[in-house]
Amino acid sequence: MAAFDEYKDKFQTVRFRREDGILEMTVHTNGDSLRWGPTAHADLEQAFLDVSRDAENQVVILTGTGEEFAGPAVTPSNGRAVPKLTPEQWGKLGWESKRFLVNLLAIEVPMIAAVNGPALRHPELPVMCDIVLAAEQAAFQDSAHFPGGLVPGDGVHVVFPLLMGTNRARYFLLTGQKLSAAEALQFGLVNEIQPREQLLPRAWELARQLMQQPALNRRYTRILLTEPLRRQMSDLLGYGLALEGLAIVQ
Numbered sequence: 001m002a003a004f005d006e007y008k009d010k011f012q013t014v015r016f017r018r019e020d021g022i023l024e025m026t027v028h029t030n031g032d033s034l035r036w037g038p039t040a041h042a043d044l045e046q047a048f049l050d051v052s053r054d055a056e057n058q059v060v061i062l063t064g065t066g067e068e069f070a071g072p073a074v075t076p077s078n079g080r081a082v083p084k085l086t087p088e089q090w091g092k093l094g095w096e097s098k099r100f101l102v103n104l105l106a107i108e109v110p111m112i113a114a115v116n117g118p119a120l121r122h123p124e125l126p127v128m129c130d131i132v133l134a135a136e137q138a139a140f141q142d143s144a145h146f147p148g149g150l151v152p153g154d155g156v157h158v159v160f161p162l163l164m165g166t167n168r169a170r171y172f173l174l175t176g177q178k179l180s181a182a183e184a185l186q187f188g189l190v191n192e193i194q195p196r197e198q199l200l201p202r203a204w205e206l207a208r209q210l211m212q213q214p215a216l217n218r219r220y221t222r223i224l225l226t227e228p229l230r231r232q233m234s235d236l237l238g239y240g241l242a243l244e245g246l247a248i249v250q
Contacts, residue, residue, distance in 0.1 A: 021058030147176035153240030
């Protein structure tokens with residue numbers, strides 16, 4: 001088990017507050033929009049595990065801060081998201097990547113995403129939540145994998161085909177397509193679009209609505225509704241990471 005006081009100030013890139021069993025997780029870099037890198041990757045892998053092991057967390061809200069949810073975008077003009085790695089370097093990154101989404105799915109209480117702006121790196125994180133709210137300025141793009149010179153094998157190959165359909169997902173991943181909030185709503189990745197100033201209040205309103213259910217109803221419903229995703233992740237994540245590693249190891 002984990003206690004809130006043990007992890008609430010533990011991470012450089014995740015800020016927590018909890019009220020009446022509702023845990024708000026805010027991803028950030030120095031108080032502004034999250035900039036992806038080794039620190040954020042390691043932080044979130046462990047943070048999701050700690051949150052999952054704290055029985056006092058009853059509903060989780062995942063959000064960002066500033067103008068973006070997460071970035072920066074990777075484009076062909078600024079090269080690969082990750083340079084060629086040694087087997088030892090990939091061993092560490094691959095180890096984290098294998099547990100990254102598995103630890104998110106280990107959170108056995110409902111999760112609400114409040115996407116405050118463009119999610120241009122790891123957009124799978126917010127859309128894996130049970131309820132996805134997006135600000136009008138939000139956008140979704142997997143810029144760091146295929147467009148950045150990487151095989152999209154660390155879970156996006158599982159998440160997006162399940163959520164948006166096989167053909168849409170293949171196009172999305174191969175072209176680096178950037179979906180607006182309205183397009184994401186049309187594709188079924190987003191449930192509601194809100195003005196940015198109303199985004200977190202709406203997330204808390206929904207969280208309090210979920211809290212009206214008995215704790216076991218909330219927990220078992222989350223487990224039930226995420227089981228198909230867990231099963232496909234179990235079957236395909238290791239294979240995807242193996243192929244990603246083959247293409248990146250020098």
